[in-house]
Amino acid sequence: MTSTEKDLEFENLLTYLRQSRGFDFTGYKRSTLMRRVSKRIDLLSIENFVDYLDYLEVHPEEFNYLFNTILINVTAFFRDLSAWEYLAEQILPNLIKNKKTSDPIRIWSAGCASGEEAYTLAILIAEILGVEQFRQRVKIYATDVDEEALSQARLALYSTKDIQTVPDELRQKYFDLVGNRYGFRSDLRRSVIFGRHDLLQDAPISRLDLLVSRNTLMYFNSETQGRILSRFHFGLNYAGYLFLGKAEMLLMYSGLFTPIDLKNRIFTKISSVNMRDRLLVTGNSVYEESSKRLSRQLRLRDMGFDTVSIAQIVIDNTGILVMMSEQARTLFALSIKDLARPFQDLELSYRPIELRSLIERAYTERRPVNLTNVERYLPNSEKQYLDVIITPLQDIDTNLLGVSIAFHDVSRYIKLQEALQRSQQELETANEELQSTNEELETTNEELQSTNEELETTNEELQSTNEELETMNEELQSTNEELQTINHELSNRTSELNNTNTSLISILKSLQSGIVVIDSSFNISIWNYMAEDLWGLRTDEVLGQSIFSLDIGLPVEQLRSSIRESLSKKKQFEEMIIDATNRRGREIKCYVAITLLLGLDIQGVILMMVDVDKVTSMISTQDIKERRQEK
Template sequence: MTSAEKDPKFENLLVYLRQSRGFDFTGYKRSTLIRRVFKRMQSLNIENFEEYQDYLEVYPEEFNHLFNTILINVTAFFRDSSAWEEIAEQILPNLINNKKASEQIRIWSAGCASGEEAYTLAMLMAQILGAEEFRQRVKIYATDVDEDALNQARQAVYSEKDVQSIPDELRHKYFEFVGNRHVFRQDLRRSVIFGRHDLLQDAPISRLDLLVSRNTLMYFNSETQGRILARFHFALNENAYLFLGKAEMLLMHSNLFTPLDLKNRIFTKVSTVSLRDRLLVMANPADDESSNRLARNVRLRDMGFDTTPIAQIVIDTNGTLVMVNEQARILFALFPKDLARPFQDLELSYRPVELRSLIERAYTERRPVILTNVERYISNTEIQYLDVQITPLQETDNSLLGVSISFHDVSRYIKLQDALKRSQQELETTNEELQSTNEELETTNEELQSTNEELETTNEELQSTNEELETMNEELQSTNEELQTINSELNQRTTELNHTNISLISILRSLQTGIVVIDSSFNISIWNYMVEDLWGLRTDEVIGKSIFSLDIGLPVEQLRSPIRESLSGRKQFQETILDATNRRGRQIKCYLAITPLFGAEMQGAVLMMVDVEKVSSMISTQDIEKRQQQE
């Protein structure tokens, strides 16, 4: 969502949160942020941002629920085990070797959530140094903006499920089993310091040897990421390390950090280039070595453009096609002879989408124009979905050079989204379907992880897409845990309701009297088997119908007034005898008793009816008729 497309009402809500509670979410990605806020609003049946802001003003306790929804605390011990193996086997030993024997080692876990990764670092460092040296030399600072998560982290208490990913040797060595819970060793716990810290507003912790911030940057927009990374750069010592999450690659910030192990997202700090060094480079522009280096750099740039996995073309301001990479040639069947041709003469200019008007719009607005989910028909049955970005290319004096157009194939993501929607629907059915959906999500996670590894050299827009997918994945994991809890509660309530229904059916069957229950609108909700035998209508034929619409041998119209009096509460008990014809065509006298049915409010009435001849020993017809005459 660009700045021009921001919802003013949502932006007002963010300003209110910052002014009233000090939480600044304006640097977060709008798509993720709006999705999380909407989730909380739906739970309250609130439809727009203005109403939700009014709700926050009236109910201040809602802030905590909102922040817990926005701040997704999805973490684990040794999360992404291959990356932690590299940290344990290479990074931490190198870090220790580069320090003097008595020199302090400072580590920062930024966005620590409930503390699992901070304690993972503590275990690995203690394993290398030994417990005694660890306590003397190591300080691990673990920070987050979520106070509830920090309180949980400070307790250092975890469930059996939480510690399953810890190797048995480390779990037995560094955790104590107390009351069905696993507690981290207190003597080592003192070296892990937890505190609230806002990456945007608070000063960074300095003089660090290792900074771990995993799957935290991906929630912020590109501008905010740049500000945070500049602070990370300041916080780290020379030759220090930065360890990020699997969706965070820093492709646009190579001036601050250089990848040491891009697959595992481990980076080193780039030393600041001095002004003297830059002047020395500029002093001999005609030097042969410099010329050769420049030529290699140009060739390297061209090869990098040609081999990028995203289809991309470049058009100059005269409307001439000047560059086409390999993916674009394959995707749109372009050939070297098409270079230098007018773009408007190519089929690509108007299919799968009209690009000429969008190019003019990019020139006019001087900003990228983005189209998502553009449909391209490959065959009669197969559709390809593309994200198209038209980016104006400007010289340093802001004059236009042309445009770059990239085509990102998102068909796979569209299919994944459809699969996830179907999985969400299946989660609401049965436990068996829930298990199947979890397996599908695990497969999806593996596919997304594989996709991220394949797209390590993509542009900034693809980087943003990868981060968005990782965010949705963590939301789904959080939602799965919530649904499992809700499902257990629903199973328990269903069992209780079944017991209640069985008891009610047993009671109704044990009564040798016809029982009819109607609601306040005269519609039948209970019709027991004695009534079926009396009037010849089955339960499924009358449920939900008005009692006055029944065509039976009972003169139901004569009951309208007594039933209304019962529903209004004017009479608590009424009884009468009516002449009727039963289902066998025999004339009978039917005894009826009417009583109101109360709950929190009037819910309906209960009609008890029976053939007088069958219960003559219990009911005196003459007594009832006398009472009717007296009334």
């Protein structure tokens, strides 16, 4: 598998996590994230990200293990520093400004683990209020279900590594050295209250100004997240703030919270919540029974809507798809995963017809918009016809809640109408054909008589055609003889070419120099035996290989520019002496001559290579022989 295919599979996995659980990990470093997910799938002996995505769909409990693997050691002081800086510079000052000087400030750190984020909150607020005001006004409730983590948090002792993310000036101001560990200031520690709390079973802490729950929601499924978020909504004061982790987006709960800064995952409470959401956080039996009755009614309503015989969808006034019937899912290939998605992101919003502008028109005119015979092309090349009705949904106070879109399949009626029109046209055509048939019958007799005459003429033509075929046969025989002659000439030329090649090979072998011929792509086409003797590579090992890819004692890179100049006709001949190492490992001085090989076009370059020392030795020996003969 290529790296591109692997990256694409991984991105699809991240998209699935975002759509199925609402957690966006795209802000995390890709290499680290992929390494941690790969570690998890290796433990399960799964081969790739595609199979792991299938595994997640079948085993939803795997999400917990995956998130634990991804978020190893993620709790820390000032984790995601930019988000804490935004909280300190924009949110906390605004929170304090809207309170009276004597009003208490209540904060809840849900899922606090070993307490680093709770103490980070204490530091930031103490910096704004001052230590004295902090002790008098601030209560930070830090909760978790892990008793071991809470015990560590209550000790408030951290190693040097744990507090390395705390700026030096804050470290000196808020931590005391206890042995080889750092302890949070005891006078401020009293304002941070730790306790065990189950987000699902225990009542939420109330009258909160700020609720911090970073990367805790991702351990729960969508339904449970809704219950927890409703409890968070209940616990916050009017316009209270919710601070989540980097991977948490609240895509499906825009009715409870609205983002102040989505990048840093800071939201504010929306004050108006329906009774269904409030019932999620009540603990007494009356509200529980009301919740069950309401739940049954809602299920009954949903089932009734789901089973209607037409395709119908409902979009709220923020553009989110909130309901769709079974017919709509079947007709437009929608799934449950598409619920809570922006309608504009769905193909249905613009195909088979642009619906977004029509929805705006229905909102503006506050009346249904009807469209008839909308054409929709199916995958089997057939056409479907739909009547579309876009109906604005208004509350009792005439506020627009959203829009309902119904799709009536009228293909059967359109096809029936077309069939009737075709039948009428066929009947009219049949009458015309009957009239013309009578006229044709009258003329047929005349045509038959003329046909007999034509047949007689045709017979004579056939006889002449036969004679022409005999003439063509003779011409073909002569052509065949000419082709045999040409074939004989080609055989003779082939023999001559073979002789020429044999002579060329003999010449190359007789030369006492290494001869290498390379083409215009630097690939070797000739490598004589002296080149083999010099560099230790056989001809069959180098033919077709690039001269620059050879691992020989000749530094071929030094020849690159000269070879390029020869191929570009800047130089037709160049010679040089290069330090090299022959196949026996002996350092030599190699004489290299580079000559341009020309044909109809530039064919390549000839390299002649000679061991200078060897040639010198041979010349000296020859001189000695000649002197002896003279004596």
